[in-house]
Amino acid sequence: MKPNTGTQGNGARVIASYGRHYLIETDEGHRWMAHPRGKKMVAVCGDRVQWSASGDAAVIESVLPRRNCLLRRDAVRTKVFAANIDQILLLVAAEPDFSEEQLARVLIAAEAEQIPAVIAVNKRDLGPAHAKAMARLAPYPQMGYTLLGFSLQGPEAGELDSIRSLLTEKATLVLGPSGAGKSSLINRLVPHAQAETQEISQALNSGKHTTTRTTWYWLDRARNSAVIDSPGFQEFGLQHIEALALASLMPDLRRHIGHCRFHNCTHLHEPDCAVIAAVGAPGPEGIAPQRYRIYQTLFAECSKAREYARGGRPPDWQ
Numbered sequence: 001m002k003p004n005t006g007t008q009g010n011g012a013r014v015i016a017s018y019g020r021h022y023l024i025e026t027d028e029g030h031r032w033m034a035h036p037r038g039k040k041m042v043a044v045c046g047d048r049v050q051w052s053a054s055g056d057a058a059v060i061e062s063v064l065p066r067r068n069c070l071l072r073r074d075a076v077r078t079k080v081f082a083a084n085i086d087q088i089l090l091l092v093a094a095e096p097d098f099s100e101e102q103l104a105r106v107l108i109a110a111e112a113e114q115i116p117a118v119i120a121v122n123k124r125d126l127g128p129a130h131a132k133a134m135a136r137l138a139p140y141p142q143m144g145y146t147l148l149g150f151s152l153q154g155p156e157a158g159e160l161d162s163i164r165s166l167l168t169e170k171a172t173l174v175l176g177p178s179g180a181g182k183s184s185l186i187n188r189l190v191p192h193a194q195a196e197t198q199e200i201s202q203a204l205n206s207g208k209h210t211t212t213r214t215t216w217y218w219l220d221r222a223r224n225s226a227v228i229d230s231p232g233f234q235e236f237g238l239q240h241i242e243a244l245a246l247a248s249l250m251p252d253l254r255r256h257i258g259h260c261r262f263h264n265c266t267h268l269h270e271p272d273c274a275v276i277a278a279v280g281a282p283g284p285e286g287i288a289p290q291r292y293r294i295y296q297t298l299f300a301e302c303s304k305a306r307e308y309a310r311g312g313r314p315p316d317w318q
């Protein structure tokens with residue numbers, strides 16, 4: 001089917017992309033292949049766009065302003081996950097072991113865009129290893145993040161109610177390290193996901209079997225709840241974040257800033273620093289030592305990034 005020229009100028013959402021090929025879904029629910037009008041236009045999954053019909057395909061005329069846009073940036077390039085999302089579901093598991101620093105990086109990037117995050121720990125059937133992972137993450141609910149355990153295998157495998165209720169009427173980006181069970185979870189929530197992905201990938205990449213970068217799946221017929229699947233990542237660069245803004249993006253550090261002697265305190269070495277004083281302190285106001293170490297590492301990384309940024313060209317957007 002071809003897009004009808006009579007409907008041009010209407011709204012749509014980008015639901016998948018491969019390079020500069022896009023799949024859009026119109027507000028009426030039709031899906032068209034689309035390409036952007038100008039070379040400089042970059043759309044990402046979740047973008048709201050204006051489109052018009054052009055021959056067999058649709059043209060994206062403009063990308064509407066984004067409510068938010070989750071991205072990571074290293075020294076060379078910027079990778080965008082998705083735009084206009086309501087929350088992030090950060091998936092880890094009892095096994096394989098996950099890096100708390102990677103987790104912190106995702107949460108900081110989300111805070112920078114004011115996107116709430118939920119941490120879900122899969123593989124509860126593994127018993128003690130799961131309990132250990134939950135214990136490791138105990139500081140996170142005190143920071144305001146929802147933390148829940150669940151399982152896709154074993155006796156509790158059918159009980160996904162806690163996750164499903166979190167997803168209702170929201171667009172949720174699912175992120176997580178390899179092996180945490182992201183594909184298994186998406187396949188459970190969206191039984192047609194695999195077939196849909198194959199179809200979309202082939203359409204976007206002229207028949208070749210390639211996985212799209214990011215895909216938006218509806219969970220309900222009314223199209224009110226969605227999950228957005230994105231490829232795994234090895235590194236989650238935060239070079240778009242100002243080092244001096246970092247503490248305000250870590251809720252356990254944030255509650256102490258403003259109580260330091262110096263208003264421009266870096267919380268690294270200054271005397272009478274309220275953040276340093278709270279490291280290792282007991283109770284919910286205390287900052288876990290490993291969280292402070294992550295802050296130190298990221299502060300150094302983000303400060304170095306600014307030096308590059310002053311002399312270098314802007315990173316590529318992908």
Ligand SMILES: Nc1nc2c(ncn2[C@@H]2O[C@H](COP(=O)(O)OP(=O)(O)OP(=O)(O)O)[C@@H](O)[C@H]2O)c(=O)[nH]1
Nearest residue numbers: 122123151152153177178179180181182183184232
């Ligand atoms: N024991 C146990 N294993 C699980 C559970 N959920 C998923 N797995 C297994 O964990 C492995 C990884 O699951 P995937 O769904 O492929 O994980 P993924 O996060 O998509 O990983 P990548 O494809 O590498 O990105 C698979 O062997 C699953 O069968 C669970 O609840 N319990």
Ligand SMILES: [Zn+2]
Nearest residue numbers: 260265267273
């Ligand atoms: Zn300080």
